[in-house]
Amino acid sequence: MPSSTAALLRHPGLMPCLVGRNVAAFSSQVQAVAVAWQIYALTHSAAVLGFVGLAQFLPMLLLTLPAGHVADQFDRRRIVLTCQAIEASAALFMAVGSWEGWIAPWALYVLVALFGACRAFEMPAQQTFLPSIVPASLFPQAAALSSSLFQVACIAGPSLGGVLYGLGADVCYALCAVGFGASAIATASLKFKVSERPRQPATLASVLGGISFLKSRPAMLGAISLDLFAVLLGGATALLPVYAYDILHAGPVSLGLLRAGPAMGAVLMAAILxxxxxNRHAGRAMFLAVAIFGMATIVFGISHSIPLSIAALMVLGAADVVSVMVRGALVQLGTPDEMRGRVSAVNMLFIGSSNQLGEFESGMLAAAIGTVPAVVLGGVGTLVVTAVWMRFFPGLRDLDRLNDIKPT
Structure with a gap:
């Protein structure tokens, strides 16, 4: 094991940070599966599943930028701890309501919206922890390790949630309450030096300060926008049920493997990183990774073989991790501490919106021109965007060592 990796694992503040983030992510995944199953069982309406996603997305859309301002004005650990405590309490409330049988669809909508609001405040503050805990020389490895654990949570959470739902929704929600509570304890145990930051009033200029900051940092803006368009255009995963049943003529087990493909590739690449x-040529590696993402999307689009389709999705997920790691290093290491909350909020808003809009775009385009042409066109569009961004963002293209990035 390289000495830098050993030093990373021995770092005293890293494990509470990773536990606080990834156990909460795991609990959120379990909860999402349980809510979807429960509300469908209560209503037998497919439309309500879309409304569940909307109930969580709208608070995040409306509150993320103001939450970034809050993260730069107040104690970030206290913000995250408060949000996780609320999430634990809400999950416990859902468990009791499900156990006693009085929880209703409207209550689930309200609680999901509450979770969306909590995540809007929790995530920008939480994303500032890692660069405050580990030195810049270890940040790329710490980010890769965090990404690996996050992908594991994304694989294990839905799987375990589906299994536990057989025992009842109350069991799933009780597990979530324990998970959010454990995350809160881990967050409370974090110890790192808090920089003195001057308080600013909540003006429009301050709330939108992250956007203004990014406009003056072309490399950072290029990284975020490149990732946004890659996810927006390459949203093949939204069409996996269509591929599984109509193109690959497979069953639900194969659909589960297809859904797990990107996360499996991401875990492997994160472990490698x-x-x-x-260590070198990070900008070129990011552009190469996004180009591979586009090519893997095209291969998946034209594939009629289940093993080839799974392999293409694994390559897609692995390439995405490289892009995410470079973008994360630029955003966190290249941003002054007093701006990290707002810049992280913009980053979260852009990437989160691209996931939602990418699914919408893929579905609408597939309905208009067909599933295979829509996916292939998305992959080609990703390659075109990569070529254009290399031309217009030379600072990102020429980025070399991630641990040399300094706030400017």
Missing amino acids: TRWPL
Whole structure:
């Protein structure tokens, strides 16, 4: 094991940070599965599943930028701790309501919206922890390790949630309450130096300060917008049920493997980057990764073989991790501490919106021109965007060592 990896694992503040983030992510995944199953069982309406997503997305859309301002004005640990405590209490409330049988669809909508609001405040503050805990020389490996654990949570959470739902929704929600509570305890145990930041009034200029900051940092803006368009255009995963049933003629087990494909590739790549960090030519590696993402999307689009389709999705997920790691290093290491909350909020808003809009775009385009042409066109569009961004963002293209990034 390289000495830098050993030093990373021995770092005293890293494990509480990783536990606080990834156990909460795991609990959110379990909860999402339980809510979807329960509300469908209560209503037998497919439309309500869309409304559940909308109930969580709208508070995040409306509150993320103001939450970034709050993260730059107040104690970020206290913000995250408060949000996780609310999430634990809400999950416990859902468990009791499900156990006693009085929880109704409207209550689930309200609680999901509450979780969306909590996540809007929790995530921008939480994303500032890692660069405050580990030195810049270890940040790329720490980010890769965090990404690996996050992908594991994204794989294990839905799987375990589906299994536990057989025992009842109350069991799932009780597990979520324990998970959010454990995350709160881990967050409370974090110890790192808090920089003195001057308080600013909540003006429009301050709330939108993250956007203004990014406009003056072309490399950072290029990284965020490149990732946004890649996810927006390459949203093949939204069409996996169509591929599984109508193109690959497979059953639900194969659909589960297809859904797990990107996360499996992401875990493998994150493990590789944790052991062998990206030390040179980071900008070119990001552009290459996004180009591979586009090519893997095209291969998946034209594939009629289940093993080839799963392999293409694994490559897609692995390439995405490289892009995410470079973007994360630029955003967190290249941003002054007093701006990290607002810049993280903009980053979260852009990437979160691209996931939602990417699914919408893929579905609408598939309905208009067909499933295979829509996916292939999305992959080609990703390649075109990559070529254009290399031309217009030379600072990102020429980015070399991630641990040399400094706030400007």
